Amino acid sequence: MALKDYIRQRFFPHIWCPGCGHGIILNGLLRAVDTMGLDKKNIVMVSGIGCSARISGYVDFHSLHTLHGRALAFATGVKLSKPELNVIVPMGDGDALAIGGNHFIHAARRNIEMTAIVMNNRVYGMTGGQFSPLSGYGTMATTVPYGNIDHDFDVVDLATSAGATFVARTSTYHVHELAELITKAINHKGFSVLEVLTQCPTYFGRRNRIGDASEMMEVYKKNTVRIGSKKKQENPDLLERGIFVQKELPEYCREYDNIISKARQK
């Protein structure tokens, strides 16, 4: 199918700012879904609140636009009650890891088959550029006018520690890798987390003097390497991309089916 067959065209052009990386993630996601040949009626897109959350309104799937931080909790209800559905949960960084941090770690621990895409632009965009738990020490935002003294999470480390059975990272610059990792994350039989570094030129880029969208994407190109690259040994500050965790553990919905069998044998 053409890409446009997967979107609700009447809502385009979308509301995101010029150069916003979220559109590139949407682009990659649709390609992944197309490559996988998924039936639109078997996909549920659950999102929270913020710029990222608007993604669910643009896709022609079942879409559930929920509360700030709660997307994974709603998604857990959808998935467990109807495990045959593919549940994809795009979230912003503040959405997923500040207000939704508890739901995030517990969904990972539970290993319920869903795909969490953390669209990490290191800022609260919808409210006008406040710092998020992923902004990082020393960054500038409207609520840290003298510089940020909050330290950031590493999404990959956090998801790994919380027990996610698939953990990966890429960026909006690396678009082939983006679609490939989304495909692998959706195909994974367990809870998958994909962090996508995505530019917010309007708030993060401008305030931190990184430049426009293209220049922010150049930073992703320059400052990231594939996992295992020699460059990382030479320069430990480089951020690794690729699949960090990919393992098989009992999946929650399948485990619950066993519970039902046990309960019925009683």
Added chain:
Amino acid sequence: MHDAIKFIQGNEVCVEAALYAGINFFAGYPITPSTEIAEQMAVRLPETGGKFIQMEDEISSMCAIIGASLTGHKTMTATSGPGFSLMQEALGYAIMAEIPCVIVNVMRGGPSTGLPTHVGQGDVCQARYGTHGDHAIVTLTASNHHDIFRMTIEAFNIAETYRTPVILLLDEVTGHLREKIEIPEPGKIPLTKRLRTAVKSGVDYHPYLPREDGRLPMSDFGDIHRYNVTGLYHDMWGFPTDKPQIVYGLIRHLVDKIENNTPKITRFRKYYTKDAETLFISYGASARSTLHLVENRRRRGENVGLLELQSLWPFPADIVREACQHVPLVIVVEMNMGQITKEVKLAVDDPKKVFLANRIDGVLITPTDIRNTLRVIQGKGV
């Protein structure tokens, strides 16, 4: 022969009733004094092929039952005061997005963590006004096992009929009390099925366009119709909008579908009210003590009666007004500082004849407590 006479806790009755009503998804978090509902659901639901999940908190429990309702399931959660506070955010979402589900609050003493193991009825106004924004809400309650069974089923039926969350307010006493319950034969109590759309594939389906009778046929996630669900003001397809006329239409619809159906939603019991000169109004555990007193006084020839409310919201003002019309003295019995008393005063012609008999110390109000209040009001001394 239906093996149906049980001697169990009120919380367990609630579970049996939910199963009777066809529940197949429960999400919850342990909290006294509601925990037995979750524990019993964990045992019973998988036996019927349903799903139970213990979530990380009450916020996520409420969110999960909304998600599961959207795939076409009858869903419920259970909690008590502090957890009920955490659920208010998603409760508002369920109201806005019109998601049928049932929330049980087994009330304890509050505010805050308050009195975890003691009774209270202080969440009546929270049930009504707890979530932000204008809205209407349905809240049922019960004072005995027979009624817990019926009201739990009613809660599911009303949720499906009006596409709305329904709150069932129990309390520590009714929840933990053990008494006899006869579980009715399957089919004896009517159940309301989910109203699903007949719109065929390829034809435009409007999940948020009410039919002439006000009901909105649903389509399950995973079924042919792909639509949007949001907590934002939305159009008939479920897509966000801030157009004033659509916003106005939606808030009117959300409130009117409940308030205009108050007579259909209202549930109550009357005891000796026809010739009553003193009318008690009560609900939940307080109504048990009140009924005991009323029967006692009747045996002594006093013309006292009881109006037991089984639905608190939308407040049955017409029923209350009518019952109080020719009664010189009205006493509302509740274990809070007068949350329903205020409503009764608003409903009756002469609010000065309405008094409150209460306890707010975590101890079940007794018939003697109520009698003492009655004697004080009558100027007889305790």
Added chain:
Amino acid sequence: MAKPALKEHRIERQWCKGCGICVHFCPKKVLEMDEEDKAFAARLEDCICCRMCELRCPDLAVEVICETSGNNETPDKDQGGGNA
């Protein structure tokens, strides 16, 4: 492997917000911004069908239609040159 040939390069002007990502990253400098700050293909003859403009467009506004004799695969697997 046969080289793909460009059949059509479409840009949905209504959707394009003029961010310039496609212009910036085009390896053959095919694209430019017009006076209304919308992207357009100024040198179509130089297009090598790498489709990076399409894949990186945040507005879903670009569509590159290519013809490949006997192979429909996109030739580019190196993120448009410069993938670390």
